[in-house]
Amino acid sequence: MNNENGELEIFFLPFMAHGHMIPITDMAKLFAARGVKTTMITTPLNAPLLSKTIQRTKPVGREINIKVIEFPRPNSGLPPQWCENLDSVPSQDLFMAFFETTSHLREPLEDLLGEHRPSCLVADMFFPWATEAAAKFGIPRLVFYVTSVISLCAWQCLKLYEPHKRVSSDFEPFLIPDLPGEIRLTRMQIPEFVRQNANNYMTQLLEKVIESEFKSYGVVVNTFYELEADYAEHYRKVLGIKAWYLGPVSLCNKDPEEKYHRGKEASINELDCLKWLDSKKPNSVVYVSFGSVAKFTASQLTEIALGLEASGHQFIWVVRRNKEENDKKDWVPEGFEQRVEDKGLIIRDWAPQMLILEHEAVGGFVTHCGWNSTLEAVSSGVPMVTWPISAEQFFNEKLVTQILKIGVGVGVRKWVRFVGDRVESKALEKAVRRVMEGEEAEEMRSRIRRLAQMAKSAVEEGGSSYCELSALIKKLSSLGF
Ligand code: UDP
Numbered sequence: 001m002n003n004e005n006g007e008l009e010i011f012f013l014p015f016m017a018h019g020h021m022i023p024i025t026d027m028a029k030l031f032a033a034r035g036v037k038t039t040m041i042t043t044p045l046n047a048p049l050l051s052k053t054i055q056r057t058k059p060v061g062r063e064i065n066i067k068v069i070e071f072p073r074p075n076s077g078l079p080p081q082w083c084e085n086l087d088s089v090p091s092q093d094l095f096m097a098f099f100e101t102t103s104h105l106r107e108p109l110e111d112l113l114g115e116h117r118p119s120c121l122v123a124d125m126f127f128p129w130a131t132e133a134a135a136k137f138g139i140p141r142l143v144f145y146v147t148s149v150i151s152l153c154a155w156q157c158l159k160l161y162e163p164h165k166r167v168s169s170d171f172e173p174f175l176i177p178d179l180p181g182e183i184r185l186t187r188m189q190i191p192e193f194v195r196q197n198a199n200n201y202m203t204q205l206l207e208k209v210i211e212s213e214f215k216s217y218g219v220v221v222n223t224f225y226e227l228e229a230d231y232a233e234h235y236r237k238v239l240g241i242k243a244w245y246l247g248p249v250s251l252c253n254k255d256p257e258e259k260y261h262r263g264k265e266a267s268i269n270e271l272d273c274l275k276w277l278d279s280k281k282p283n284s285v286v287y288v289s290f291g292s293v294a295k296f297t298a299s300q301l302t303e304i305a306l307g308l309e310a311s312g313h314q315f316i317w318v319v320r321r322n323k324e325e326n327d328k329k330d331w332v333p334e335g336f337e338q339r340v341e342d343k344g345l346i347i348r349d350w351a352p353q354m355l356i357l358e359h360e361a362v363g364g365f366v367t368h369c370g371w372n373s374t375l376e377a378v379s380s381g382v383p384m385v386t387w388p389i390s391a392e393q394f395f396n397e398k399l400v401t402q403i404l405k406i407g408v409g410v411g412v413r414k415w416v417r418f419v420g421d422r423v424e425s426k427a428l429e430k431a432v433r434r435v436m437e438g439e440e441a442e443e444m445r446s447r448i449r450r451l452a453q454m455a456k457s458a459v460e461e462g463g464s465s466y467c468e469l470s471a472l473i474k475k476l477s478s479l480g481f
Helices: 018-033 047-055 092-116 130-135 149-161 192-196 201-215 225-238 256-260 270-278 298-311 353-358 371-380 393-403 425-436 438-459 464-479
Strands: 009-013 037-042 064-068 120-124 141-145 218-221 243-245 285-289 314-319 344-348 362-367 384-386 407-409
Touching: 009 018, 009 092, 018 037, 018 047, 018 064, 018 120, 018 141, 018 371, 018 464, 037 047, 037 092, 047 064, 092 130, 092 201, 120 130, 130 141, 141 201, 149 192, 149 201, 149 218, 149 225, 149 393, 192 201, 225 243, 225 438, 225 464, 243 464, 256 353, 270 344, 270 353, 285 298, 285 353, 285 425, 298 314, 298 425, 353 362, 353 371, 362 371, 362 425, 362 438, 371 393, 371 438, 384 393, 384 425, 393 407, 407 425, 407 438, 425 438, 438 464
Parallel strands: 009 037, 009 120, 037 064, 120 141, 141 218, 218 243, 285 314, 285 362, 314 344, 362 384, 384 407
Antiparallel strands: none
């Protein structure tokens, strides 16, 4: 389906959270690099973040446009003016209000679609209503997923078979039926909205998200076929969903400038960060980061500090707390900063993650298993210590530790939004040693390096993701009005 000038034109609508805006921008870059006219839609406070990233993009293919729509301000309790992405939501209590508020984007989106009539809308998973909004104008909608295919399959299987309702306790493991790989979880490790069967906004939203996979034109996923082949097949053939696997999208960033300027402004200068890493031996540094949403308590940060120190390994640790707490040092163990002065680099708030992971000094990654981070670790060939917190991260952990065997779990037992389950320093120390030392670590490293090579091949001309993107562009171009 082509626009009035006879060319394919795609609108991208990201959910307002860094873990969503970063990969969808990368995906838009991929389409633009193939000569497709692309436009990102966002709100006033998020626009500079996107334009900063886009401006750093080396001019390949076409320019990416940005269209700004107002962030809705219903009476939702969200602070006025400055709260336009999940990162700026000041407290957990307002988390749902934020999601609810974004559903009011439908009206301005429809105005924009009616005015410009693009050929296709790629809208984030959290906007299930976008399918109907686009359909009003005969525009096909693709669901943009920032999760793994294993988690998409697991969601569907949990919904279909409800195995979590047939166990006698919260900690009794159950098998997810019909899902390849014998995946077992406990009720405490699956998302709260599934576990509690609550009739709240989030549960209803996720119901609609799952339905929208079937109602939309199809689904685009940031993964590559070879990484999750069994699940990629299961999703298409058993669950019957039309899906294109186009990742890892982060690999479209070739230039250090592009890699440095992803998401928020980094809290460390690029050169200082690289200089620190350059002074370290290959595979000698552990990178510790829990994504853009999680915020630990002071006592959990203390445990992490103690665990890292006890592991004896050098580290880069990204510490995120609530804004007002960020500078308080109430979590720092006595004498810690002096003791680790030469060994550890603490970055407050935002690190240039891609640059760090790709540096040869980095030999392990303590991660919350957010899908972008997991895929970035795979693409960089860095084995993981898995510390899932919430969302779909426990499914990703299974892929990493059980299916691909490229990481070890720190032993998290409970899904807890934002702050996660408590993990003791001893558990972290042990897991860090396992990914950094000895034969097991070497085996994981060589497995993940092979996957990193496959990831690179997937996005190169002739690779699986490259070909899926070609097929998708061809399909969309052929739809016609
Ligand atoms: N990220 C980053 N610097 C940080 C924290 C996160 O560049 O200090 C990026 C990271 O590279 C990834 C995204 O933010 O692309 C986080 O997405 P993920 O799915 O891993 O986790 P989420 O933030 O959604 O929990």
